[in-house]
Amino acid sequence: MSKTTILVTGGAGFIGSNYIRWLLEADPAVSVINLDALTYAGNLENLAGLENHPRYGFLRGDICDGSKLDAQLPARPDEIVHFAAESHVDRSIEDPSAFLRTNVLGTQAILDLGRRLKVRRMVHVSTDEVYGSLGPKDAAFTESHSLRPNSPYAASKASSDLLARAAFKTHHFPVVITRCSNNYGPYQFPEKLIPLMIANALEGKSLPVYGDGKNVRDWIHVQDHARAVDLVRTRGQDGEVYNIGGRSERENIEVVSIILRSLGKPDSLIRYVQDRPGHDRRYAIDDTKIHAQLGFVPAVSFEEGLKATVRWYQDHRTWWERVRSGDYQAYYARMYGGRLSSS
Ligand SMILES: NC(=O)c1ccc[n+]([C@@H]2O[C@H](COP(=O)([O-])OP(=O)(O)OC[C@H]3O[C@@H](n4cnc5c(N)ncnc54)[C@H](O)[C@@H]3O)[C@@H](O)[C@H]2O)c1
Numbered sequence: 579m580s581k582t583t584i585l586v587t588g589g590a591g592f593i594g595s596n597y598i599r600w601l602l603e604a605d606p607a608v609s610v611i612n613l614d615a616l617t618y619a620g621n622l623e624n625l626a627g628l629e630n631h632p633r634y635g636f637l638r639g640d641i642c643d644g645s646k647l648d649a650q651l652p653a654r655p656d657e658i659v660h661f662a663a664e665s666h667v668d669r670s671i672e673d674p675s676a677f678l679r680t681n682v683l684g685t686q687a688i689l690d691l692g693r694r695l696k697v698r699r700m701v702h703v704s705t706d707e708v709y710g711s712l713g714p715k716d717a718a719f720t721e722s723h724s725l726r727p728n729s730p731y732a733a734s735k736a737s738s739d740l741l742a743r744a745a746f747k748t749h750h751f752p753v754v755i756t757r758c759s760n761n762y763g764p765y766q767f768p769e770k771l772i773p774l775m776i777a778n779a780l781e782g783k784s785l786p787v788y789g790d791g792k793n794v795r796d797w798i799h800v801q802d803h804a805r806a807v808d809l810v811r812t813r814g815q816d817g818e819v820y821n822i823g824g825r826s827e828r829e830n831i832e833v834v835s836i837i838l839r840s841l842g843k844p845d846s847l848i849r850y851v852q853d854r855p856g857h858d859r860r861y862a863i864d865d866t867k868i869h870a871q872l873g874f875v876p877a878v879s880f881e882e883g884l885k886a887t888v889r890w891y892q893d894h895r896t897w898w899e900r901v902r903s904g905d906y907q908a909y910y911a912r913m914y915g916g917r918l919s920s921s
Pocket of ligand 1: 587588589590591592593594613614615616617618619620621639640641642660661662663664665666680684703704705706735757758759760761762767
């Protein structure tokens with residue numbers, strides 16, 4: 579069986595960790611090197627149980643470190659899947675500097691690393707937020723929609739997409755871009771809408787909803803996103819962009835109400851708060867291309883996926899309580915102290 583070594587950046591975050599778990603299970607011919615700086619969003623507990631997996635290795639490192647990384651990597655990767663990013667819109671409004679550093683300069687550093695190592699494929703994982711906002715009756719985003727990012731986060735991701743495009747056009751570097759809608763599922767940091775609402779409701783705290791709660795997002799279960807990214811990795815075309823969506827547009831307030839109902843909690847916990855500045859009204863994904871070319875269809879319905887996610891947060895209370903208290907950051911020292919590279 580031929581072996582493929584994949585460098586996954588940001589593999590200790592929400593989507594990266596779900597992708598690594600899914601990939602190691604789905605493909606016995608794949609080995610994974612997880613490169614992650616372990617920022618506040620990186621949590622090795624998301625990968626608990628894989629520490630001694632024969633096809634998994636972890637390297638603590640910063641994607642911005644450029645050529646220093648070449649010597650630190652434990653093996654030469656054949657491919658790269660690039661998730662590492664600063665990902666929270668509210669934090670980007672407070673202070674965009676880390677977003678520019680990691681999402682823009684860091685992505686360029688990973689593109690350069692991939693070129694030096696002559697990898698045969700890189701997937702650059704991006705977001706539908708690069709397209710901007712839609713009105714209620716506008717057609718969904720296609721891959722040729724113009725880039726009109728409205729938050730510093732989205733602007734930094736749009737910049738990284740353009741750098742990936744430039745690497746393909748200038749150097750024929752074999753990179754493919756994915757743009758996905760809002761993910762939900764296990765191991766999502768409880769500052770994002772769905773896990774925040776579940777955790778607050780479980781603690782009997784109020785549920786802060788921005789503005790009138792009628793902002794619309796398209797929701798996809800993280801396992802479907804993982805599968806789509808991997809289809810693009812294995813069967814996508816170099817230089818192409820693929821939208822990935824969940825075919826599940828919902829108003830935020832509807833999502834919050836479903837969560838409250840499924841936990842048997844009252845709507846009186848909802849607290850409307852001042853809207854986020856520049857808050858995009860609606861995102862919607864046209865997934866015709868990935869469906870027609872790669873046969874991708876989301877498998878998890880929003881209702882089933884959300885029910886399972888609520889159950890997961892109920893069953894993994896220790897996980898999110900440790901994230902909220904900051905205790906999760908001691909896990910790295912406990913599990914890996916002194917044994918692994920660190921930058
Ligand atoms: N969450 C979503 O709904 C969503 C939707 C579409 C696309 N995306 C994209 O998917 C990717 C992953 O998102 P997520 O929600 O898992 O994010 P996350 O914030 O949960 O995880 C990001 C990971 O990147 C790591 N990281 C940050 N800066 C780094 C650096 N300089 N060097 C190395 N590692 C670093 C963090 O430690 C963390 O483990 C991002 O690129 C994001 O833009 C996310």
